[in-house]
Amino acid sequence: MTIPTAMQSRLPALPRALAALGLALAALAADAEQVHVAVAANFTAPMQKIAAAFAADTGHKAELSFGATGKFYAQIVNGAPFQLLLSADEATPAKLEREGLAIANTRFTYALGRLVLWSAQPDLVDAQGAVLNTERFRHLAIANPKLAPYGAAAVQVMQKMALDTALQPRLVQGESIAQAYQFVASGNAQLGFVALSQVMVDGRIANGSAWLVPTSLHDPIRQDAALLAPGKDNAAAAALLQYLRGDKARAIIRSYGYGF
Incomplete structure (x- = not known):
């Protein structure tokens, strides 16, 4: 096969370009x-x-x-x-x-951050969080308020709603907000105060039901x-x-x- 003269003149440039790219990548790796x-x-x-x-x-x-x-x-x-x-x-x-x-x-x-009351069950949580005043759940998961700011915010919400004493026997605490979420996702707790980011996908609640807690109920x-x-x-x-x-x-x- 005969390589056209015009193409032959371009061939030496390819190794030079590859060499330059290699040097650039090496420099990037060295600085990383x-x-x-x-x-x-x-x-x-x-x-x-x-x-x-x-x-x-x-x-x-x-x-x-x-x-x-x-x-x-x-x-x-x-x-x-x-x-x-x-x-x-x-x-x-x-x-x-x-x-x-x-x-x-x-x-x-x-x-x-935003706090939500979430359940893996589609119809359990209403848009006002009134489910907290019912007997429709056995356990409410929160993150440890001494370790996790989202847990501290959950406690503030319950206090503002004057439900902290009534809900105390039903609380289960996770070490972190991730563990609190797992309690609810697994069904070990029917409800939980979790981070909105844990249940949101593409701008909507991915599954279950949720109440987006008003920011007036807890510190920012x-x-x-x-x-x-x-x-x-x-x-x-x-x-x-x-x-x-x-x-x-x-x-x-x-x-x-x-x-x-």
Whole structure:
């Protein structure tokens, strides 16, 4: 087969282009770093999507650990090597900053959380949450209010509704909001106060029934991020903090029902 003269003249350029691409990829890999992130349990699904987009866009990798904010605080105080905290509240990052365990002036609110009363049963929860005044359920799941801000918000709701004493015998507590959700999803609890992000898909409740709790019934759930002391000189940590403020991350966050 004879290669046309015009095509022959282009052939040497292909190896050069591939070599240049290889050098660019090598440079990107050399600059890429990893950041270990402690993430509030309610933010599991959106953060998994954000981390994937972050890796594709920057080359950096986010290693994610999910759990209760209070538990993360105890681990950080005891030397856990987290470099970034995505808290379920604003108080914990502020406290870590005062204690010298978070870097000053790096805190910001990455999301405003919403609380819902949810059941896996389609017709159990009404649009006003009046089911809480009935005998139609045996157990009500909440996250531990001492460890999880969403659990503390659930307690405030019950107090505002003057139902805290009546509901106390039916409460079951999960260590985190993720465990509270599992109690309800599994049917071990008929109802639960969970994060909207856990039950929302594409802008609607994916299954079951839910009451979106009015924000007037509890303190705002301001979820703050902060750079922790071990991440001070980590390029991936700084890049992820910036990425969370960007349009792509915010679109993902908003799709799970969070505000800003």
